[in-house]
Amino acid sequence: MLNLDNFYKARYELAKVIRRTDLIYAPKINPESEIYLKPENLQVTGSFKLRGACYRISQLSEDEKAKGVIACSAGNHAQGVALGAAKHGIKSLICLPEGAPISKVEATRRLGADICLVPGVYDDAYRKAIELRDSMGYTFIHPFDDENVIAGQGTIGLELLEQLPEMDAVIVPVGGGGLISGVAYAIKTLNPRIKIYGVQAYGAPSMFRSLEHHHIERLTSVATIADGIAVKEPGELTYDIFSHYIDGVVTVSEDEICAAILALIEQHKLIAEGAGAVSVAAAMFNKVPIKGKKNHLFGQRWKH
Numbered sequence: 001m002l003n004l005d006n007f008y009k010a011r012y013e014l015a016k017v018i019r020r021t022d023l024i025y026a027p028k029i030n031p032e033s034e035i036y037l038k039p040e041n042l043q044v045t046g047s048f049k050l051r052g053a054c055y056r057i058s059q060l061s062e063d064e065k066a067k068g069v070i071a072c073s074a075g076n077h078a079q080g081v082a083l084g085a086a087k088h089g090i091k092s093l094i095c096l097p098e099g100a101p102i103s104k105v106e107a108t109r110r111l112g113a114d115i116c117l118v119p120g121v122y123d124d125a126y127r128k129a130i131e132l133r134d135s136m137g138y139t140f141i142h143p144f145d146d147e148n149v150i151a152g153q154g155t156i157g158l159e160l161l162e163q164l165p166e167m168d169a170v171i172v173p174v175g176g177g178g179l180i181s182g183v184a185y186a187i188k189t190l191n192p193r194i195k196i197y198g199v200q201a202y203g204a205p206s207m208f209r210s211l212e213h214h215h216i217e218r219l220t221s222v223a224t225i226a227d228g229i230a231v232k233e234p235g236e237l238t239y240d241i242f243s244h245y246i247d248g249v250v251t252v253s254e255d256e257i258c259a260a261i262l263a264l265i266e267q268h269k270l271i272a273e274g275a276g277a278v279s280v281a282a283a284m285f286n287k288v289p290i291k292g293k294k295n296h297l298f299g300q301r302w303k304h
Contacts, residue, residue: 149178177238198249226257
């Protein structure tokens with residue numbers, strides 16, 4: 001069961017692996033608000049994902065480490081798992097959808113993981129990873145629906161409270177919901193005044209639809225430039241946390257995502273991938289009630 005002690009334990013454990021990323025003031029994103037970005041691109045893998053993956057792997061038993069780990073990912077979680085496994089000297093096998101960016105595939109391979117490319121999207125890679133887990137005895141490192149992964153991602157929430165304690169809202173990209181679950185649990189437990197808003201791509205609204213219909217819903221297909229959050233079905237644990245701790249979830253269109261990517265390039269000299277840009281799009285196009293407030297836009301996952 002999630003508790004704050006696990007988040008603080010994760011922060012202590014991850015101090016050996018991650019860097020505490022500074023906030024970047026971004027006044028041009030929405031002139032009517034005070035916007036800050038938390039650039040997790042400065043992590044060694046270019047994404048926040050190593051927080052959850054590395055903490056989860058650090059908690060494995062010796063027997064589990066001996067058998068190795070397996071994961072599925074569109075790219076960012078893959079690199080986090082590969083790095084975490086390498087740090088502990090254990091074998092890792094990563095199932096990636098065939099459409100994953102080649103840069104992420106090769107980066108994962110360079111970190112020491114074996115690669116299994118799977119036709120389809122994230123959910124297809126997930127099914128393959130479970131099949132191999134059952135047949136080979138690996139420990140599966142879930143990208144979002146796991147308490148230790150959520151606690152690892154939630155260390156971002158602890159950092160935000162220390163870096164910008166007067167913030168009014170945090171805007172977070174949502175795929176399966178692991179990032180926002182950790183950030184929301186940490187922040188809401190310590191300061192329930194702060195609002196937490198989730199953002200999904202219009203072409204992959206699995207959490208949005210699930211909350212709208214009051215049950216976990218599996219989409220038949222997803223289609224978005226934001227490949228890192230193109231998830232057909234949210235997790236059971238993340239759905240439950242989302243239902244209790246999130247103040248709202250919105251969707252942004254492909255045009256809005258592209259506009260956000262372009263704005264980051266032109267106004268702030270930052271190159272963001274679609275999954276990271278959705279939170280910026282939500283702020284730019286006033287999808288969440290943030291006018292006149294200090295806000296933090298998390299999710300800047302940059303391509304290299």
